Amino acid sequence: MSMNTAPARPSGEPDLLVDINTTPLIDVMLVLLIMLIITIPIQLHAVNLNLPTDSQTNPPEPPEVVQIEIDDSGAVRWNGVPVSSTSVLDSRFAAAAALPVQPELHVKPNPHAPYRAVAAVMASAQRNNANKIGLVGNEQYQ
Numbered sequence: 001m002s003m004n005t006a007p008a009r010p011s012g013e014p015d016l017l018v019d020i021n022t023t024p025l026i027d028v029m030l031v032l033l034i035m036l037i038i039t040i041p042i043q044l045h046a047v048n049l050n051l052p053t054d055s056q057t058n059p060p061e062p063p064e065v066v067q068i069e070i071d072d073s074g075a076v077r078w079n080g081v082p083v084s085s086t087s088v089l090d091s092r093f094a095a096a097a098a099l100p101v102q103p104e105l106h107v108k109p110n111p112h113a114p115y116r117a118v119a120a121v122m123a124s125a126q127r128n129n130a131n132k133i134g135l136v137g138n139e140q141y142q
Contacts, residue, residue: 063101063102063103063104063132064101064103064104065103065104065106066078066079066096066103066104066105066106067079067080067106067108067136068105068106068107068108068121069108069109069110070107070108070109070110070113070117070118070121071110071113072110072111072112072113073113074113074114074116074117076089076117076121078092086120086124089121089124090124090127090128093105093124093125093127093128093130094128094129096128096130097128097129097130097131102130102131102132103132104132104133104134105125105130105132105133105134106134106136107121107122107133107134107135107136108135108136108137109135109137
């Protein structure tokens with residue numbers, strides 16, 4: 001391999017190198033980086049927890065659970081007992097809402113139950129301020 005060189009000057013002096021010397025710049029940058037690392041405070045990744053103290057109180061009792069089932073014909077059962085009319089259902093929801101600790105109302109509709117029957121049960125619960133209500137068995141619809 002050969003290398004091309006520029007023709008020498010007539011006076012015989014070599015060409016001047018006009019590039020900047022970056023070594024001092026790198027040294028200054030390293031010093032600044034070390035100073036920055038030293039001056040940054042060490043951050044502790046700690047999570048403050050307020051753990052409960054050992055108390056002799058009993059845990060609260062779980063609320064009563066009321067199972068409301070709606071079969072494929074639209075008939076409603078309250079804990080396995082058939083509900084004859086919407087007025088009886090309203091009175092049961094009102095009595096449940098009047099308790100100091102409302103029971104959990106688990107509504108479990110049959111997959112073939114008419115939508116109007118399920119909507120009527122939910123509307124009756126809402127009218128009578130029964131707030132702790134939920135649909136159970138939704139996994140059968142997936």
